Amino acid sequence: MELKSSTTIPERAQHIALKVEGGKCQRGDGAGCAIVSNSATTPGDMTERGCTYAGCRGVVGGPVKDVIQLTHGPIGCAFFSWGYRPHLADSDFHMKYTFVSDMNETNIVFGGEKKLLQSIIEASREFPEAKGVFVYNTCSTALIGDDGRDVAKQAEALIGKPVVFFECEGFKGVSQSAGHHVGNETIFRQLVGSVEPEGDFSRTINIVGDYNIKNDIRTFEYMFEAIGLRIITRFTGNVGVDDLKIMHKASLNVVHCQRSATYIADMMEEKYGTPYINVTLWGMKHMAQALRDTAAFFGLEAEAEAVIEQELAKIKPKIDYYRERLQGKKVFIYQGGPRVWHWIELLRELGMETQTAATTFGHEDDYEKIFEQIEEGGMMIDNPNVPEIEEILTRRRPDLFISGNKEKYLAYKLGVPFVNGHTYDTGPYAGFSGMVNFARDIDKAINAPIWKTLHKKARPAPATHHSSHGFAHGFEEGE
Amino acid sequence: MSCVTTQDRAVSINPTRSCAPIGAMLANYGIHGAITINHGSQGCATYPRHQMARHFREPVEVATTSLTEKTTVYGGKGNLLEALKNIWERFHPTMIMVCSTCLSETIGDDIPGTIDEFTDNHPEITIPIISVKTPSYIGNHTTGFDNFLKEIASNLPDKRKKKGETNGKINIIPGWVNPGDIRELKHIVREMGLHGLWLTDYSETLDGGYYEPRPHFARGGTTIEDLRSSSKSLATIAIQRYIGGEAAHIYERRYNVPAHVLTMPIGLANTDAFVDTLTEITDHQVPEALNVERARLLDAMVDTHMFTSGLRVALFGDPDLLEGLVGLVAEMGMTPAYVLTSSESKPWAERMVELTEELGVESEIIIKGDLHELHKRIKAKPVDLLIGHSKGKFIADDEKIPLLRMGFPVEDRFGYHRRSIVGYNGAISLVDEITNLLFERKASLVVSNTIVELGVEGPTSAPITFMNGKH
Numbered sequence: 001m002e003l004k005s006s007t008t009i010p011e012r013a014q015h016i017a018l019k020v021e022g023g024k025c026q027r028g029d030g031a032g033c034a035i036v037s038n039s040a041t042t043p044g045d046m047t048e049r050g051c052t053y054a055g056c057r058g059v060v061g062g063p064v065k066d067v068i069q070l071t072h073g074p075i076g077c078a079f080f081s082w083g084y085r086p087h088l089a090d091s092d093f094h095m096k097y098t099f100v101s102d103m104n105e106t107n108i109v110f111g112g113e114k115k116l117l118q119s120i121i122e123a124s125r126e127f128p129e130a131k132g133v134f135v136y137n138t139c140s141t142a143l144i145g146d147d148g149r150d151v152a153k154q155a156e157a158l159i160g161k162p163v164v165f166f167e168c169e170g171f172k173g174v175s176q177s178a179g180h181h182v183g184n185e186t187i188f189r190q191l192v193g194s195v196e197p198e199g200d201f202s203r204t205i206n207i208v209g210d211y212n213i214k215n216d217i218r219t220f221e222y223m224f225e226a227i228g229l230r231i232i233t234r235f236t237g238n239v240g241v242d243d244l245k246i247m248h249k250a251s252l253n254v255v256h257c258q259r260s261a262t263y264i265a266d267m268m269e270e271k272y273g274t275p276y277i278n279v280t281l282w283g284m285k286h287m288a289q290a291l292r293d294t295a296a297f298f299g300l301e302a303e304a305e306a307v308i309e310q311e312l313a314k315i316k317p318k319i320d321y322y323r324e325r326l327q328g329k330k331v332f333i334y335q336g337g338p339r340v341w342h343w344i345e346l347l348r349e350l351g352m353e354t355q356t357a358a359t360t361f362g363h364e365d366d367y368e369k370i371f372e373q374i375e376e377g378g379m380m381i382d383n384p385n386v387p388e389i390e391e392i393l394t395r396r397r398p399d400l401f402i403s404g405n406k407e408k409y410l411a412y413k414l415g416v417p418f419v420n421g422h423t424y425d426t427g428p429y430a431g432f433s434g435m436v437n438f439a440r441d442i443d444k445a446i447n448a449p450i451w452k453t454l455h456k457k458a459r460p461a462p463a464t465h466h467s468s469h470g471f472a473h474g475f476e477e478g479e
Numbered sequence: 480m481s482c483v484t485t486q487d488r489a490v491s492i493n494p495t496r497s498c499a500p501i502g503a504m505l506a507n508y509g510i511h512g513a514i515t516i517n518h519g520s521q522g523c524a525t526y527p528r529h530q531m532a533r534h535f536r537e538p539v540e541v542a543t544t545s546l547t548e549k550t551t552v553y554g555g556k557g558n559l560l561e562a563l564k565n566i567w568e569r570f571h572p573t574m575i576m577v578c579s580t581c582l583s584e585t586i587g588d589d590i591p592g593t594i595d596e597f598t599d600n601h602p603e604i605t606i607p608i609i610s611v612k613t614p615s616y617i618g619n620h621t622t623g624f625d626n627f628l629k630e631i632a633s634n635l636p637d638k639r640k641k642k643g644e645t646n647g648k649i650n651i652i653p654g655w656v657n658p659g660d661i662r663e664l665k666h667i668v669r670e671m672g673l674h675g676l677w678l679t680d681y682s683e684t685l686d687g688g689y690y691e692p693r694p695h696f697a698r699g700g701t702t703i704e705d706l707r708s709s710s711k712s713l714a715t716i717a718i719q720r721y722i723g724g725e726a727a728h729i730y731e732r733r734y735n736v737p738a739h740v741l742t743m744p745i746g747l748a749n750t751d752a753f754v755d756t757l758t759e760i761t762d763h764q765v766p767e768a769l770n771v772e773r774a775r776l777l778d779a780m781v782d783t784h785m786f787t788s789g790l791r792v793a794l795f796g797d798p799d800l801l802e803g804l805v806g807l808v809a810e811m812g813m814t815p816a817y818v819l820t821s822s823e824s825k826p827w828a829e830r831m832v833e834l835t836e837e838l839g840v841e842s843e844i845i846i847k848g849d850l851h852e853l854h855k856r857i858k859a860k861p862v863d864l865l866i867g868h869s870k871g872k873f874i875a876d877d878e879k880i881p882l883l884r885m886g887f888p889v890e891d892r893f894g895y896h897r898r899s900i901v902g903y904n905g906a907i908s909l910v911d912e913i914t915n916l917l918f919e920r921k922a923s924l925v926v927s928n929t930i931v932e933l934g935v936e937g938p939t940s941a942p943i944t945f946m947n948g949k950h
Contacts, residue, residue: 008568041545044516044562049545051522074581074615075491075821076498080526082870084533084890096873097851102491103616108585119490126492126851139520140581140616143551170520171546171582386540387569406529410538413693454689461690461698 002028005387009042015382019374034371037382038363040174046386048406049360051170053077055179057136059260060187061166062094063087063211066131066240068123070099072116072148073138077170086423087211089238093130099123103140112146120155120163131241132162142169162241164190175361175383176336180260187236187244188267195245203298204230206250208265209257210281212237214424219431220281220290223311224254227295227303235261248272252297254290256281259337259366281430282339282438283346284312284319311432319349322439327351329446332398334358334384334407335421341369343402343421350439355398358384390414400446415454417445481835481842483828492851493870495795496821498615501527502623502655502722503578504541509679511700512573516542516562518555518590519580523615533890535658535685537697542566546582555588563597567604573696573703575608578623584614607703609634619821620887621722621797624655628678628726635703636710636734646711648676649760650736652726654719654743654799655887656901658686663899664718664744670768671757676709677701678723686897710734714760718743718753718901719799721822743803744901745909746810747776753902772903779907780811783914788812790917795819795853795867796886798827802834804866804885807906809838811913816862819845819853850874864916881916883909 006012013028014036020026027035041047050058053071058081062069071078078100088095101119103112120133133155137148152165168182205224210216217237224231233239233247253265253276265276277297279290288308295304329352333340337359344354357370358381370380379396381388389407392398393414401411404422411418419425419441429438500517504527507515517524524543531539542565544558559577566575577590590610598604609630613623651668653661661682668675683699690698714737715730717723727738739760744753751773754765790813794801798820805815818831828844835842845852854874857865861878865871868886875882889895899905 005569009565040547041521041543042561042565043544043558044542044565046540046542047521047545048525049521050525051520053520054522054526070490074498075494075496075619076501076526076615077522078491079494079497080522080530082493084529097493100491100494101489102494105614105617108581108616115489122488122490123492126490138581139551140585140614143582143585170522171551172548174545174547175521386538406525406532406539409532409536413538413687413689415689415691455691458689458691460692461688461694 003388003391005391006045006385009045011042012045012388017371017380019371019376019378019380021376023376025371034364035367035380035382037359037367038174038177038361041383047383048385048389049175049383051176052172052179052182053136053138053168053170054081055176055260055361056166056168056183057081057179058085059176059211060180060183060236061134061136063089063236064134064239064241064244065089065091065094067094067164068099068120068127068130068133069094069097070101070119070123070133070135071138072101072103072112072119072135072141072146074103074140075100077136077138084423086214087237088215089212093127097127108140108144111144112141113148113151116141116146116148116151117155120151121158124159124161130161132164133159135163135165137165137167137169139170142167162191162194177259177361177363181263184261184263184267188264191241191244192264192268193245193248193272195242197246197249201232201249202251203228204232204250205252205254205294206233206235206247207231208235208253208255208276209261210234210237210430211257214427214429216281216428216430216434219428219434220287223291223307223431224294226307227291227300229294229298229300235264248274250274252276252294254279254294257338259362280342280345282342283435284315284349284432285345286342287432287435288312315432315436318436319439322436322443323349323351325443325447326439328353329399330355331400331402332356332358332392332396333421334360334389334401334403336360337362337366338369339421341366341373344370344373346435346438350442352400352442354378356381356392356396358382358389386410400442415451415458417448417451419445481832481840481844483825483832483844483846485846486848486852488852491849493873494821494849495819495867495870496619496621496797497527497530498620499613499618499623499626500524500578500580500615501530502620502625503576503611503613503627504539504623505531505655505681505685506624506627506679507576508539508684509677509681509700510574510706511684511702512696513700514540514542514566514570514572514575516544516559516566516575516577517580518544518559518562518577518588519546519582521545523580523582530888530890531685534888535896536893537685537687539685544583551582551586554586555583556593559588559590559593560597563594563608564601567601572606574606576627577608577610578613578627579610580613581615584612607635621655621799621822625722625725628652628723629729631678631706632726632729633733635706636730637707638710638734640710640734644711645713646676646708648674648708648712649757650678650709650712650715650727650730651675652678652715652717652719652723653680654717654722655797657896657898658682659897659899660901660905663902663905666904667754667769667902668757670766671754671761671763672766673757673761673763676705676712678706678709678726710736712736714739716741716753716756716760720802721798721824721827742806743799745800745803746807746906747773747780747903748810749803749806750902750906769903772907776903776907776910779910783910784812786914786917790814790863791816791861792864792866793817793819793853793857793862795848795850795871798822798824800886802827802831803901805831805835805838805840805842807909808866809835809840811910813864814840815842816860817845817853817856818842819848821848823847854878864913881920883913883916
């Protein structure tokens with residue numbers, strides 16, 4: 001299996017594999033082993049990957065609702081990470097405001113520590129109701145050697161609130177994934193366990209690795225509560241600093257995103273002995289299993305079964321309706337990491353098959369889980385770049401592409417139905433009720449009348465304007 | 480009299496501006512078949528791509544050299560060479576633009592030197608490869624666009640120009656506008672019977688149609704041949720001072736192409752100035768079609784003046800946009816109460832004071848400002864309307880005032896990149912939209928202006944002002 005668009009970049013073949021007869025793995029370079037992942041991107045290959053800062057500020061730290069989200073660096077990093085990821089909460093301070101120490105040339109030459117300290121003080125003076133300050137480091141401030149940790153310590157003493165410094169400079173890792181790790185590690189070290197509340201924590205859990213995209217949490221939180229459990233901390237969707245401080249009190253960590261948040265569960269297990277279980281909170285089978293596994297830990301099996309039965313009954317007729325309409329459709333999923341393997345089963349429950357699965361920053365364990373679940377003939381690709389995605393959409397012709405906003409308009413330009421799996425067009429998609437939303441959106445995308453109109457009525461581009469010399473992406477020849 | 484104030488804070492809270500690389504990327508989209516390589520962290524390419532996709536609703540493709548920890552220690556030269564090779568082999572672009580970042584500038588990578596090495600090793604590659612300096616810690620998004628234009632003006636035009644040789648065209652530098660604006664400018668130039676050479680033209684590349692099959696490069700954009708011949712144009716018109724103004728002067732100094740740097744043609748007087756400049760450069764007269772549009776704009780302003788006169792407006796955005804916009808705001812009888820930009824330019828602020836005085840309005844010109852500062856001003860003394868990009872929605876929501884979305888980015892509405900705010904037609908649609916926004920707000924309150932404010936019938940200088948955030 002090789003993509004023509006990458007013939008000039010031979011190392012890309014190691015990142016592509018087919019599941020061939022007998023369930024064997026056949027890699028693009030002919031090897032019969034797992035694909036290469038979590039490695040440096042080929043320069044100039046038009047990757048979709050982001051940076052370490054994005055993984056830390058955008059994913060892990062950003063959803064914390066009651067802190068000042070301050071970027072230590074130049075303006076762009078703060079502007080672009082401001083308010084677009086819908087990690088909602090019951091308040092919107094974290095969505096509405098972005099703070100930045102706004103490094104200029106002079107600061108880069110003479111150092112930005114003073115300006116950072118002043119920024120923290122001013123910001124907390126402007127918003128005295130904030131419960132703390134999260135400071136994110138960027139490329140330039142890391143390179144000039146600003147000691148942000150020290151500044152954070154000084155600032156903490158001055159404002160009397162936690163100031164958490166994340167060493168998440170963009171160049172640190174090969175993708176956003178490194179930023180998740182920094183985010184976990186820093187929050188654990190600086191906040192978790194800093195308060196010892198009194199009370200009974202025997203039937204409590206943390207939901208770890210859900211970011212409450214378009215209120216995902218609302219689709220499953222009430223079910224855990226119906227079983228008789230209390231959620232202490234949501235890491236990190238709809239969560240405040242005070243919740244993070246007492247996170248260690250929970251009896252069990254329920255880990256949903258196992259790429260971006262297993263780190264903190266591991267650290268808590270090591271330090272506090274808190275056990276954790278891995279769950280998937282998307283789809284009928286997985287969601288039910290998550291409730292069962294969680295309940296089993298507390299001996300609440302009967303309660304879980306009652307909730308599952310009641311909730312599944314509510315959505316079953318709707319899912320049946322959509323399954324009939326979606327039966328046999330082939331899907332290309334391209335997400336950051338675990339969502340890909342979370343959703344293969346969900347799509348199967350809707351009668352659909354995952355034809356191609358790709359992640360931006362998945363690691364080996366993610367690809368193992370994907371490979372296990374895809375059918376023979378299914379394809380796996382790590383860190384796909386723009387021409388590769390275009391080639392897959394053009395040559396493998398999926399009935400549906402599930403990906404993010406950047407890829408959306410490419411799919412539309414190629415006439416491929418699309419669902420926004422990153423930030424959801426009209427979510428939430430988690431839990432049982434969210435699955436109905438997901439199915440509805442998939443149905444809306446696939447069965448929209450526009451595709452027939454397009455393919456019947458569209459015309460080739462007028463050639464009179466400009467003609468490019470040769471094929472842009474190199475894979476169309478001979479087709 | 481208008482006054483100038485500066486925000487006195489180290490921390491920036493809700494900035495109105497982003498950083499330089501996105502400006503160069505946007506400008507490069509106006510060249511047919513050109514590809515951008517961003518030399519830095521992956522986020523420096525991915526964040527702007529995402530932002531542009533949310534504004535233009537188009538695929539935006541930019542390459543990155545994917546610098547990591549190791550390359551920051553040993554330098555990013557190897558990554559850049561590899562990226563150049565990969566981009567050339569896979570895309571065969573018409574041009575490559577390499578823009579820098581905080582990272583590559585701070586570690587001191589020699590981008591022009593690396594490009595030279597690449598072209599020395601690959602004599603078969605004859606396309607232009609230019610480098611643009613765009614560290615995020617200098618200036619803002621407009622700086623990147625402006626630096627790109629300066630590089631183009633210095634490097635691409637044909638220097639072998641015979642005396643008196645001309646291509647019969649007029650260089651027009653639209654700057655940071657929208658595809659719809661460029662199309663409106665093209666319409667004016669076409670109606671005048673003239674030919675524009677657009678530096679650069681993203682009117683179609685970033686607002687493309689649906690075609691089967693998908694063209695290999697997005698349709699549209701200025702060709703390299705046109706860029707080469709731009710030294711032989713009759714004149715250069717830049718409609719933004721801070722984006723393209725200096726490039727226009729480079730054309731004048733180096734190639735003897737006279738420069739005309741104008742205020743952005745928003746509203747009647749500013750559009751008149753643009754049209755007049757076209758008549759000055761050539762001997763073409765203003766055609767009937769444009770005069771009809773102009774008359775229609777006057778008519779629209781007469782029709783709406785009773786509903787707009789006396790209103791207080793807060794504006795924020797880039798200096799050039801604001802300079803053009805206060806013209807229209809004043810023509811509609813409104814007061815540009817607050818005019819806020821993140822730019823630090825004192826000369827601009829001084830010009831704005833003169834301009835508002837000429838227009839007979841009193842404004843507070845706030846430089847180096849952010850949206851939090853504007854919000855505080857509006858809380859202290861309310862306005863009836865807010866004009867600026869999508870990030871203004873937080874103020875608009877809190878204070879319950881309408882937001883007229885304008886500038887970049889408009890990411891929470893569709894189609895704003897398709898409309899124009901320049902020219903007579905652009906002004907007509909703005910006049911209509913502003914009036915309708917005010918109507919919608921009043922309709923939802925179901926009370927008349929005067930009763931709201933005073934509790935009695937009577938004259939008022941600022942109707943509905945009192946309702947802001949107090950209801």
